[in-house]
Amino acid sequence: MRLVFAGTPEAALPALDLLACSGHDLLAVITRPDARSGRGRTLSLSPAKVRALEFGLPVWTPASVRDPELQSQLAQLAPDACPVVAYGNLIPPAALAIPAHGWINLHFSLLPAWRGAAPVQHALIAGDEITGATTFRLEAGLDTGPVFGTLTERIRPADTAGDLLERLSYAGAQLLLATLDGIAAGTLTPVPQPADGISLAPKIDVADARLDLAQPAFAIERRIRGCTPAPGAWTMFRGERLKLGPVTLRGPEADPLPPGELRVTKSRVELGTATVPLVLQQVHPLGKKPMPAPDWARGVRIAPGERVDLPPGTVR
Incomplete structure (x- = not known):
């Protein structure tokens, strides 16, 4: 043809x-x-x-x-x-x-x-x-x-x-x-789509990719994967946009962490959610290249109890 x-x-x-x-x-x-x-x-x-x-x-x-x-x-x-x-x-x-x-x-x-x-x-x-x-x-x-x-x-x-x-x-x-x-x-004839099972997938823009850390960890992790590589899931840290991803979920045995709060150990950086903490694997600070989360945390010297900025209206 x-x-x-x-x-x-x-x-x-x-x-x-x-x-x-x-x-x-x-x-x-x-x-x-x-x-x-x-x-x-x-x-x-x-x-x-x-x-x-x-x-x-x-x-x-x-x-x-x-x-x-x-x-x-x-x-x-x-x-x-x-x-x-x-x-x-x-x-x-x-x-x-x-x-x-x-x-x-x-x-x-x-x-x-x-x-x-x-x-x-x-x-x-x-x-x-x-x-x-x-x-x-x-x-x-x-x-x-x-x-x-x-x-x-x-x-x-x-x-x-x-x-x-x-x-x-x-x-x-x-x-x-x-x-x-x-x-x-001439061997293929199209068939109408079924009337049920319809769902819509509008374009995801930068605003849609902002993370709501008051949600459960599984929902946040899905949004991060769904927004990677573009537009890139993000939150705010010290007044600047910080892209996150990928992440993993801690198990139910992990010590709880308030939504948005960061916890840094020698080997990992955790981020609080409504359920279990997320372990940050890579972060992408504004104007810099993506980097391992522990390297980023050492560089910015995160204070105990410090949080990323939650979306407006979130109860802290």
């Missing part, structure tokens, strides 16, 4: 690589515009754009797929399908209608669970034991289209969002290729 691929971050690369080397005809890549990042505000290309240029493919970077020029270019190419992996932009109905077989999205959850921009992060924060990936045809609703295929993936106890997304991106690339092969062969 004639394909135009849409994707942006690293998670899109396994699928882009596989499709570029498949028996399908990859015509072009749509990705987000170049963006400025870092302290120097250097203009950077999306990972998908970098890879597409390496393949010698035409790259389109519209601010919106509503752009009439983009839609005209797409119509002229007349693709049979547009595979999508983490593109990061809504596809309007006029563009959805252009490819003969529609836009085929690879979504990193078992739909209808975790519809939205951050399915992997929300699955971890919620404590799910199983997740997966789904290929489905895009329609006007948010991740509501009919499903072509799924795969399942066990969530491991120490998985971060980065770990889990990496595994799903590679397994999902195979699922996407198999889906496109089935569509081309």
Whole structure:
């Protein structure tokens, strides 16, 4: 089939690589515009754009797929399908209608669970034991289209969002290729999503990643894993943001520690929660590189009973 691929971050690369080397005809890549990042505000290309240029493919970077020029270019190419992996932009109905077989999205959850921009992060924060990936045809609703295929993936106890997304991106690339092969062969028909089991996974921003240390330790640990590597779970220490992760939980035999209070021994740094203390493995102070928690604690000389700053409204 004639394909135009849409994707942006690293998670899109396994699928882009596989499709570029498949028996399908990859015509072009749509990705987000170049963006400025870092302290120097250097203009950077999306990972998908970098890879597409390496393949010698035409790259389109519209601010919106509503752009009439983009839609005209797409119509002229007349693709049979547009595979999508983490593109990061809504596809309007006029563009959805252009490819003969529609836009085929690879979504990193078992739909209808975790519809939205951050399915992997929300699955971890919620404590799910199983997740997966789904290929489905895009329609006007948010991740509501009919499903072509799924795969399942066990969530491991120490998985971060980065770990889990990496595994799903590679397994999902195979699922996407198999889906496109089935569509081309006429052997695959999508089925509607069930009406029950729907959950939403909106984007997690920096404010969402702030830790509430008055919660149970297990909930805090899940949020840390779900926000790693981005945007990074954090709290405040001496008036500056401090990112945390990974962490482990002490057992029920551990001496209790008030929420937010730090306890330092020769070998570890503990942080109090509503239940058992957390053992900090790594911390990332503002403006510095990540470091082992004991090294950080020795450097800042934590006083007995000193606390990180709790979110506003927390009872100390």
